Every structure is written in structure tokens, then in C-alpha cells.
Amino acid sequence: MSFRRDVISKLIFSWARRVLPSMSDTEREALEAGDVWWDADLFTGNPDWAKLLATAPATLTAEEEAFLNGPVDELCAMLDDWKINWTWRDLPPEVWTFIKQKKFFGMIIPTEYGGLGFSPYAHSEVVRKISSRSLTAAVTVMVPNSLGPGELLMRFGTRDQQQKWLPRLADGHEIPCFGLTSPEAGSDAASMVDTGIICKGTFEGSEVTGLRLNWHKRYITLGPVATLLGLAFKAYDPDHLVGSQEDLGITVALIPTDLPGVSIGRRHLPAMQVFQNGPNWGKDVFIPLDYVIGGKERLGQGWKMLMTALAAGRGISLPSLSAAGAAFAARTTGAYARVREQFGIPIGKFEGIEEPLARIASTAYLIDAARRLTCAALNEGHHPAVISGIMKLHATERLRTVIDDAMDIHGGKAVIDGPQNYLGNLYRGVPVSITVEGANILTRNLIIFGQGAVRAHPYLLREMNALGDTDKARGLDTFDKAFWAHVVHSITNLFRAWGRSWSWGAFAPAPEDAGPVTDFYRQLSRYASAFALCADMALLTLGGKLKRKEMLSARFGDILSELYLLSAVLKRWHDEGRQEIDLPAVQWCMATGFRTIEQRFADILANLPNRVVAIMLKIMIQPMGARGRGPSDKVVHACAQLVLEPSVARDRLTPDLSQVDDDNSVARLEKAFLLVTAAEDVFRRMRAAHLHDTDAAIKQGVITPVEAEQYKAAHEAVLRVIEVDDFAPEALSPLKKAIGMQIVQERSESRAAG
Numbered sequence: 207m208s209f210r211r212d213v214i215s216k217l218i219f220s221w222a223r224r225v226l227p228s229m230s231d232t233e234r235e236a237l238e239a240g241d242v243w244w245d246a247d248l249f250t251g252n253p254d255w256a257k258l259l260a261t262a263p264a265t266l267t268a269e270e271e272a273f274l275n276g277p278v279d280e281l282c283a284m285l286d287d288w289k290i291n292w293t294w295r296d297l298p299p300e301v302w303t304f305i306k307q308k309k310f311f312g313m314i315i316p317t318e319y320g321g322l323g324f325s326p327y328a329h330s331e332v333v334r335k336i337s338s339r340s341l342t343a344a345v346t347v348m349v350p351n352s353l354g355p356g357e358l359l360m361r362f363g364t365r366d367q368q369q370k371w372l373p374r375l376a377d378g379h380e381i382p383c384f385g386l387t388s389p390e391a392g393s394d395a396a397s398m399v400d401t402g403i404i405c406k407g408t409f410e411g412s413e414v415t416g417l418r419l420n421w422h423k424r425y426i427t428l429g430p431v432a433t434l435l436g437l438a439f440k441a442y443d444p445d446h447l448v449g450s451q452e453d454l455g456i457t458v459a460l461i462p463t464d465l466p467g468v469s470i471g472r473r474h475l476p477a478m479q480v481f482q483n484g485p486n487w488g489k490d491v492f493i494p495l496d497y498v499i500g501g502k503e504r505l506g507q508g509w510k511m512l513m514t515a516l517a518a519g520r521g522i523s524l525p526s527l528s529a530a531g532a533a534f535a536a537r538t539t540g541a542y543a544r545v546r547e548q549f550g551i552p553i554g555k556f557e558g559i560e561e562p563l564a565r566i567a568s569t570a571y572l573i574d575a576a577r578r579l580t581c582a583a584l585n586e587g588h589h590p591a592v593i594s595g596i597m598k599l600h601a602t603e604r605l606r607t608v609i610d611d612a613m614d615i616h617g618g619k620a621v622i623d624g625p626q627n628y629l630g631n632l633y634r635g636v637p638v639s640i641t642v643e644g645a646n647i648l649t650r651n652l653i654i655f656g657q658g659a660v661r662a663h664p665y666l667l668r669e670m671n672a673l674g675d676t677d678k679a680r681g682l683d684t685f686d687k688a689f690w691a692h693v694v695h696s697i698t699n700l701f702r703a704w705g706r707s708w709s710w711g712a713f714a715p716a717p718e719d720a721g722p723v724t725d726f727y728r729q730l731s732r733y734a735s736a737f738a739l740c741a742d743m744a745l746l747t748l749g750g751k752l753k754r755k756e757m758l759s760a761r762f763g764d765i766l767s768e769l770y771l772l773s774a775v776l777k778r779w780h781d782e783g784r785q786e787i788d789l790p791a792v793q794w795c796m797a798t799g800f801r802t803i804e805q806r807f808a809d810i811l812a813n814l815p816n817r818v819v820a821i822m823l824k825i826m827i828q829p830m831g832a833r834g835r836g837p838s839d840k841v842v843h844a845c846a847q848l849v850l851e852p853s854v855a856r857d858r859l860t861p862d863l864s865q866v867d868d869d870n871s872v873a874r875l876e877k878a879f880l881l882v883t884a885a886e887d888v889f890r891r892m893r894a895a896h897l898h899d900t901d902a903a904i905k906q907g908v909i910t911p912v913e914a915e916q917y918k919a920a921h922e923a924v925l926r927v928i929e930v931d932d933f934a935p936e937a938l939s940p941l942k943k944a945i946g947m948q949i950v951q952e953r954s955e956s957r958a959a960g
């Protein structure tokens with residue numbers, strides 16, 4: 207008999223079992239998917255920086271490197287994004303063939319099945335490079351390597367299924383897609399009404415037990431050209447052919463799209479992006495039970511399988527695309543702001559332009575830092591569900607900010623579409639990445655903290671599992687241990703958070719010899735402890751109701767996200783050899799992140815329903831209110847300079863983008879940028895002398911003949927860059943001729959009448 211367990215804990219246990227809201231199977235499976243990593247350290251309130259810095263940075267093998275410099279570059283050289291989007295509305299046939307032949311669809315499939323067996327980081331690097339050339343090609347390559355038949359078969363398929371399908375997926379014999387979303391079920395995908403009824407039927411001439419499927423899916427990427435559809439549906443067994451249960455739950459199966467009853471091929475046009483995407487239908491399609499991924503045993507386990515696969519996939523595809531987009535925008539916008547002159551000086555020198563330019567450059571630094579850190583975790587075999595949610599949301603959301611800024615800085619140059627516009631399509635494509643793989647509002651408000659609080663919290667999941675244990679005595683025993691450890695943790699954390707907040711983080715932990723970024727570590731340690739304290743108090747006072755308090759949950763999620771992203775920034779700076787010249791980007795990210803954290807704390811404290819607890823927390827962690835002011839003008843100016851001049855810092859910020867090497871609008875911009883910056887002094891003297899004519903300048907001794915040539919070459923290169931496209935009217939509209947004739951006719955009729 208233990209007084210603590212059998213009296214105190216028992217009372218709390220019984221009360222908590224009564225008041226805790228019940229959790230559906232799909233909620234539980236989503237919560238339990240994947241694992242935790244650095245997010246769990248942050249949640250302790252006392253992250254171990256030595257552990258973070260000791261994580262090996264993600265690297266490529268020689269084979270992966272060769273693939274990036276070989277087939278990936280070759281593929282990029284084949285892509286003309288304007289023609290793909292405007293003329294063909296598809297990738298040309300030779301690109302489809304190349305993608306299949308070079309096994310781009312089999313990057314994550316192990317070599318034993320004929321795939322490339324690449325690491326998550328290599329997969330990410332490939333997507334990143336292709337994204338800097340063509341979104342359509344990137345999405346086409348990304349999808350079969352993300353959530354879909356390949357990933358699901360590798361993780362859950364039977365040996366027979368793996369041997370049959372994986373080699374065909376790896377070499378492009380099969381084009382896969384994955385159908386989860388239906389008209390009724392978007393974000394709430396588990397509410398789908400697509401069904402599979404277990405019954406007897408004839409398949410390839412024999413009578414077998416199988417599933418009769420009826421479905422309507424939409425928005426399915428690669429769907430219109432897919433030969434193998436991974437389908438999610440709800441399985442029922444009304445005649446008890448496989449067991450006593452009737453409603454089996456969400457199940458995933460492989461559907462060859464040439465089976466009778468499958469309708470596939472129609473296309474959507476998502477935000478004018480032309481990757482293959484469309485609806486599909488199934489009417490009484492019959493498949494044998496061994497087409498269920500994982501076989502009969504996995505009937506009803508589809509949701510768990512999907513959530514597990516999503517836990518890794520979300521951390522790679524869209525973050526890689528976003529990292530590419532942000533780096534691409536940083537490189538091109540910096541160059542454009544440097545070569546484009548208005549009011550007699552490069553527009554990049556105006557403070558009004560420096561501000562968004564600094565935002566672009568620093569955000570590019572941050573997204574790529576977080577991508578690399580997440581890939582390092584994935585390479586180590588983690589499937590961090592909360593982190594991949596953070597990555598999906600923040601990489602795409604921040605890409606949106608970056609592209610908006612880039613568009614504004616380019617002015618009309620980026621608004622006018624045509625082959626010379628290198629930004630417009632990226633701008634149009636951003637809403638797609640915001641919407642897919644868990645729409646951003648839902649991910650921010652419901653998932654990051656909703657899942658993080660349970661998964662990454664040191665004790666909560668153990669407590670919840672104990673409360674739900676069908677063996678009450680065992681549950682009480684586990685609960686007793688977890689609960690009291692939780693109490694000690696909370697009290698320790700209360701004093702830690704209080705002390706660190708009142709001392710402004712001055713004594714909070716930081717790695718030794720962290721140099722100029724020591725205080726940033728200290729502040730993150732301070733905020734982590736304040737976060738852990740506030741999260742505990744919110745959970746204590748709101749319990750299960752916190753799930754419905756989406757605005758509060760979103761603010762907690764934002765703080766957790768900032769803590770992760772800023773950790774990644776410090777890790778990147780460390781891994782890249784603490785480059786002094788990159789420091790402004792680190793300072794910008796930190797100051798901006800701290801401002802967000804301060805603001806979110808203030809908003810939480812102003813809105814926490816239990817006012818006594820809120821006031822107590824405010825006194826402890828934010829007695830003077832939100833204090834973060836954001837980056838200083840000096841830091842903003844220094845950040846903008848990172849992309850306004852050619853430098854190693856600029857190259858480090860925007861490495862290995864595909865567009866910059868050959869003859870296209872981006873290559874011309876890069877050339878003009880290099881010529882203009884090399885001739886800076888010549889331009890300056892010409893401006894000071896109020897001269898445009900080089901002959902006159904030579905005569906007056908302002909420049910030499912060699913410098914005149916330099917000036918002219920740079921000037922001509924700039925003229926080519928600032929060009930935009932125009933079209934013959936009939937090239938834009940087939941109606942143009944008819945309308946023109948109608949106007950002429952109307953005019954002559956009105957003249958005749960008048």
C-alpha cells in the first residue's frame with residue numbers, strides 16, 4: 207500500500223478519467239504517429255544545446271552527389287518553364303521518359319528493388335534543385351517519393367507486394383498517385399464516404415474474397431496519368447467474411463487504374479500550375495484482398511499507416527521546394543535591386559527596398575537552416591511528426607512572404623508574364639503548397655501544439671495512456687509515477703522560468719565558446735522554460751478544452767515553431783564554421799523570432815481564461831509586457847547587403863540553384879549583376895559627372911576607354927534584364943481577330959446610321 211498512489215493519485219486518477227474528453231481512434235492514431243526529436247528537448251524547458259550541436263549535419267554520398275551533378279542537371283537543362291506552363295500545359299514527352307529512365311520516381315526505393323535508395327537529405331536536395339527550375343517538374347518528381355504507394359509499400363507492404371510493385375515503381379513502369387481527398391472530406395480526410403465492401407468476386411478468372419470499391423476522389427496529383435492508384439476508403443464486412451467486426455475502418459489498397467470501373471484522366475488546373483492533377487472515380491471496382499497494402503491483416507489500419515508516412519514526408523517535399531523558392535528569390539531579387547536604377551541610383555540602396563530585401567535574404571537563410579536540420583534528423587532515422595508539421599507550415603508560409611516581397615521589389619518586371627518573367631509562376635504556385643499536405647490554418651491552429659503538447663511533452667502522453675488503460679490497476683500505477691514526475695518537473699520549471707525571465711536570460715544555459723551568438727542561446731533557453739511553464743498551466747487549467755481553443759493553441763504552436771526554427775539557425779551558423787559575414791542574417795532571424803515569441807506570450811497571457819493563473823504567469827515571465835523590437839535598421843541594412851554584392855556569403859545563402867548557369871532570363875540577370883558590380887566605380891563617376899555618353903566621359907577624362915567598354919557592356923546587359931515580354935494580340939487571344947472585326951463592323955454601321 208502506498209499512500210501517495212492509493213489515496214492521492216487514485217483520487218486524481220478517478221477524477222481525470224471522468225473529465226478527460228474521449229479520443230477517437232483516428233485522433234489517437236494521428237497523435238501517436240511518428241516520433242519526437244529536438245521538439246521534445248524544447249518542451250522540457252531546458253534544451254541541451256550540446257546535444258543539438260553534436261547532431262551530425264546531413265551530407266550526401268558520392269553517388270548522391272553524382273546524381274545531383276549528372277541526371278538532375280540534365281533534367282533541369284531540358285526544362286523550359288514558360289513553354290511547359292503556357293504552351294504545352296504539361297512536361298514534354300522526352301522529359302517524362304527521362305524522369306522514368308533515370309529513376310527519379312524511385313529515389314527513396316531501396317536499391318534491392320531497383321530504386322536509387324537515397325537518403326532523405328539527397329531526396330530533399332534533388333527536389334530543391336529542380337524546384338529552382340520548374341515547379342511542375344519538381345512536383346512531378348516529388349509526389350511518388352512522398353506519401354504514396356512507394357512509401358506505404360516499403361513500410362507496410364507484404365514481401366510479395368514489395369517484390370511485385372517496388373521494382374515497377376522504381377523504374378517508372380508504374381506512375382503512382384495517392385487518393386485520400388474527396389469532395390466531402392478535405393482537411394477532415396477521415397470523414398470520407400468512399401467505401402470498400404468485403405465480398406466474393408471474380409478476379410482474373412478465379413473467384414476470390416475481395417473488396418467492391420466505390421469512390422470519388424479529387425485534387426489527386428499525378429492522378430490523370432497514374433497507372434497505380436493508392437486509394438484510401440472505409441472498409442466494411444457486412445457478411446463477416448474476414449471476422450466478426452463489420453465496420454473495419456480506413457484502409458489503403460493498390461488499384462491498377464486499368465481495372466473495369468475506374469475513371470481517371472480528367473485534369474484540374476491548380477492556380478495555373480500544370481503538373482498532373484485531377485479527380486477520379488470508381489464504380490463497383492473489384493480487387494482481391496491481397497491488393498490491400500499489407501494484406502488482410504492491415505484492413506482498417508489505413509489511417510495509422512498514412513499518419514506515419516506523413517510524419518516523414520511533410521518534412522521533406524514542401525520544405526525543400528520552399529527553401530529553393532526562397533533562395534532563388536533572394537539571389538534574383540538582390541541582383542535585380544542592384545542593377546535596376548531609379549532616381550539615379552540602384553533601387554537596392556533605398557531603405558524602403560532594403561527592408562523587404564533583408565527579410566527575403568534572412569528568411570532564405572532560416573528556411574534552409576531548418577530544412578537541413580530536419581533532414582539530419584530524418585537521415586538518423588527519426589520521423590518527427592511535430593517537427594515535420596512545423597516545417598510544412600512555416601516553410602510554405604514564409605515562402606509566401608518572401609515571394610510577395612520579391613514581387614514588390616521587381617515591380618512591373620515580375621507582374622508582366624512571359625518567358626522573361628522568372629518569378630510569376632512561383633508566386634502563383636504558393637497557394638498550392640499552403641493548401642496541400644494539411645492546409646496551413648489547420649496545421650497551425652490544430653496540429654502543431656495539439657500534437658506537440660501530447661507527443662513532445664515529457665509526461666502527458668504517458669499520463670493520457672495510463673488514464674485510458676483498460677487495466678485500471680496498471681493504469682493507476684503508471685499514472686502515479688508519471689503524474690508526480692510531472693509535478694516535480696512543473697515546479698522546477700516554474701522557478702527556472704521565473705529566474706530566467708527576471709534575469710533577462712543572463713544566466714540561462716548556452717554552449718561554451720558560442721561567441722557572438724551566446725546571448726541568442728541564452729534567450730532561447732529562457733523562452734523554452736517560459737513556454738514549458740505556460741503550456742503546463744494552460745493544460746492544467748483548460749484540460750481537453752484546449753483542443754477547441756484554437757487561437758491559444760496556434761500561439762503556443764508559434765512559440766514552439768520559433769524555438770525550433772531559431773535553434774536551426776544557430777545550428778546552421780555553427781555547422782558552416784561560424785562565418786562572421788553571415789552574422790547579420792542570424793541576428794535578423796533572432797530579433798524577428800524573439801519579437802514573435804514575446805508577442806505570442808503577451809497574447810496568450812491576455813486571453814488565458816483562468817485570469818488568476820494568467821496574472822501569476824505574467825508577473826513571472828513577462829512583467830514588463832512584450833519587449834521584442836525586431837531587427838535594428840543597422841542589421842536590416844547589413845542583411846540586404848548580403849544579396850546586393852557578389853560574395854561568398856551570397857553564394858552560401860543561395861547555393862546550387864539550377865537557373866544560374868545557362869542562357870535564360872536568370873542567367874542574363876546574373877551576368878548583368880556581375881558586370882554592374884564590377885563596374886561600380888565607373889558607374890559612380892559617370893553619375894557624379896552627370897554623364898551617360900561614354901565618348902564625352904572619355905573626352906572629359908572621367909573614365910578611360912577600357913572603362914567605357916566595361917560601362918557599355920554592363921549597360922547593355924541591364925537593358926536586356928529590364929525588358930519584359932509583349933505579344934501579338936492574336937498570340938494571346940484567338941478571339942482578338944473576331945472582336946477586332948466586330949468593332950470595325952459596329953463602327954461602320956453606326957457611321958452609316960449617323
Ligand SMILES: Cc1cc2nc3c(=O)[nH]c(=O)nc-3n(C[C@H](O)[C@H](O)[C@H](O)COP(=O)(O)OP(=O)(O)OC[C@H]3O[C@@H](n4cnc5c(N)ncnc54)[C@H](O)[C@@H]3O)c2cc1C
Nearest residue numbers: 384385386387392393425426427476638642643645647648
Ligand atoms: C493542387 C493540389 C494537390 C493535391 N494533391 C493531393 C493528392 O495527391 N492526394 C490527396 O489525397 N489530396 C490532395 N490534395 C488535397 C489537399 O490535401 C486538400 O486540399 C487539403 O487537405 C485541404 O482540403 P480542402 O481543400 O477540401 O479544404 P477544406 O478542408 O475545405 O479547408 C478549408 C479551410 O479550412 C481550414 N480548416 C479546416 N478545418 C479546420 C480546423 N479544424 N481548424 C482550423 N481551420 C480548419 C483549412 O485549413 C482551410 O484553410 C491536393 C490539393 C490541391 C489543391
